[in-house]
Amino acid sequence: MAAAHPRIMLMDALRLMTRRNVVRGIAAAATSFTFPCPSRAQSAARVVVIGGGFGGAACARALRRIDPKLQVTLVEPNKVFTACPFSNEVIAGLREIDAQQFGYDKIAAEGVIVIAQAAVKIDPKARTIGLADGTSLGYDRLVLAPGIDLRFDALPGYDEAAAAQMPHAWKAGEQTILLRKKLEAMDDGGVVVIAAPAGPLRCPPAVYERASLIAYYLKAKKARSKILILDAKDAFPQQRLFENAWKELYPGMIERVSLSQGGRVTSVEPATNTIVTDFGNYTGAVANVIPPQKAGRIAEIAGATDNTGWCPIDPMTYASKLVPNIHVIGDACFGGTIPKSASAANAQGKACAEAVASLIAGRPPANPKLPGACYNTVAPGYAFSQQGVYQARDGLFAESEAVATSPVDAPRELRAREASAAQNWYQTITVDAFG
Numbered sequence: 008m009a010a011a012h013p014r015i016m017l018m019d020a021l022r023l024m025t026r027r028n029v030v031r032g033i034a035a036a037a038t039s040f041t042f043p044c045p046s047r048a049q050s051a052a053r054v055v056v057i058g059g060g061f062g063g064a065a066c067a068r069a070l071r072r073i074d075p076k077l078q079v080t081l082v083e084p085n086k087v088f089t090a091c092p093f094s095n096e097v098i099a100g101l102r103e104i105d106a107q108q109f110g111y112d113k114i115a116a117e118g119v120i121v122i123a124q125a126a127v128k129i130d131p132k133a134r135t136i137g138l139a140d141g142t143s144l145g146y147d148r149l150v151l152a153p154g155i156d157l158r159f160d161a162l163p164g165y166d167e168a169a170a171a172q173m174p175h176a177w178k179a180g181e182q183t184i185l186l187r188k189k190l191e192a193m194d195d196g197g198v199v200v201i202a203a204p205a206g207p208l209r210c211p212p213a214v215y216e217r218a219s220l221i222a223y224y225l226k227a228k229k230a231r232s233k234i235l236i237l238d239a240k241d242a243f244p245q246q247r248l249f250e251n252a253w254k255e256l257y258p259g260m261i262e263r264v265s266l267s268q269g270g271r272v273t274s275v276e277p278a279t280n281t282i283v284t285d286f287g288n289y290t291g292a293v294a295n296v297i298p299p300q301k302a303g304r305i306a307e308i309a310g311a312t313d314n315t316g317w318c319p320i321d322p323m324t325y326a327s328k329l330v331p332n333i334h335v336i337g338d339a340c341f342g343g344t345i346p347k348s349a350s351a352a353n354a355q356g357k358a359c360a361e362a363v364a365s366l367i368a369g370r371p372p373a374n375p376k377l378p379g380a381c382y383n384t385v386a387p388g389y390a391f392s393q394q395g396v397y398q399a400r401d402g403l404f405a406e407s408e409a410v411a412t413s414p415v416d417a418p419r420e421l422r423a424r425e426a427s428a429a430q431n432w433y434q435t436i437t438v439d440a441f442g
């Protein structure tokens with residue numbers, strides 16, 4: 008049997024000493040918010056958040072702010088989180104990786120118990136979580152925020168070993184640095200091939216932002232080189248804005264083969280950097296292969312994923328439609344048109360904290376509007392954006408206001424203003440998540 012986690016034992020002991028009544032009740036079922044748990048008035052409910060990224064970190068902090076009596080635990084294996092937004096700038100040599108990195112000290116100082124372990128097992132009946140070090144901890148409510156995993160079974164030839172040769176750089180960190188090093192080592196005149204999957208995927212426009220910023224690097228350092236995007240989609244977000252920017256800034260450098268033109272990648276051969284489509288083989292000097300994706304593996308272990316690989320939820324409470332007392336936020340969940348972005352994960356993290364605190368207190372959950380800003384930088388001082396507002400409607404997230412996209416014909420001053428707005432957005436969202 009797994010041992011209780013030592014930090015949790017200490018917390019329990021402290022609580023035993025300071026509280027008269029420590030009877031633990033059974034938390035209300037995921038959607039039965041009208042029946043508060045009778046023991047909640049007397050003992051602290053235990054909420055565990057798995058995953059300390061944009062969604063999970065924001066959720067854990069918000070839970071403590073909303074109800075300081077809650078015992079909030081954040082389970083995250085990495086002592087330092089490496090953020091994806093702006094990681095395309097790291098790949099292009101415009102920024103260093105440490106500008107992407109954030110620790111958990113401030114979150115711990117706010118009273119969240121931070122456990123630097125991966126969750127490896129979840130028993131929804133016993134409401135326990137098994138950790139990689141063999142210890143376990145219990146929960147009344149569990150929030151899953153594990154982000155994505157790459158589907159190494161979905162693209163023949165592409166596995167973890169292949170990712171060392173053909174980096175995806177779709178989880179920031181070592182992969183980001185690897186792709187940058189490969190670009191730096193490439194001879195002038197080489198072709199960088201980017202293989203983009205069909206949706207749903209994490210941050211769809213980031214593929215085209217990446218192509219733009221790699222073009223910026225190549226134009227400055229290896230001007231005879233080119234970029235080829237092999238795309239399993241016909242259309243992509245903010246397409247006209249990207250394509251106009253490519254004509255203006257990088258004429259003749261970026262070519263894209265769409266789905267209907269034969270761009271869907273069917274397999275890869277890492278030994279030769281070859282990418283295979285139905286219509287031909289392409290060999291890149293550098294190959295950036297972004298495979299299909301799914302919810303982080305722990306969501307599957309919990310039984311919270313369906314056959315799409317993502318987690319269906321009730322968007323009012325983030326309650327899993329498949330497992331009681333489990334909520335899912337961020338990239339891992341699926342529920343309508345809200346994009347898989349750091350903006351959305353952060354907004355969902357805070358809204359989920361409100362919903363979980365309401366469920367525990369027996370209050371009906373609110374239906375807040377979630378802001379979702381998406382900035383794309385195509386060169387230093389040149390960005391555009393899409394701003395959406397989302398809300399639960401008929402069991403799914405839907406746009407509650409028309410999505411606002413930057414105008415296609417805009418002066419460079421507006422692009423420059425949006426580039427600094429993007430920097431401010433990053434500053435705000437990372438402080439919001441990590442303190």
Ligand SMILES: Cc1cc2nc3c(=O)[nH]c(=O)nc-3n(C[C@H](O)[C@H](O)[C@H](O)COP(=O)(O)OP(=O)(O)OC[C@H]3O[C@@H](n4cnc5c(N)ncnc54)[C@H](O)[C@@H]3O)c2cc1C
Nearest residue numbers: 058060061062091092126153154210337338348349350352
């Ligand atoms: C190149 C790129 C550029 C992007 N740019 C933008 C942008 O400009 N704007 C924007 O809004 N979004 C952007 N995104 C998307 C954004 O990064 C994600 O949507 C966001 O990180 C999702 O947040 P999350 O909390 O769901 O997952 P993450 O932020 O990925 O956090 C998941 C966390 O869960 C942890 N975890 C996983 N499994 C376990 C486990 N078993 N036990 C414990 N912990 C676990 C992981 O270690 C990780 O820390 C970009 C993405 C990419 C790839």
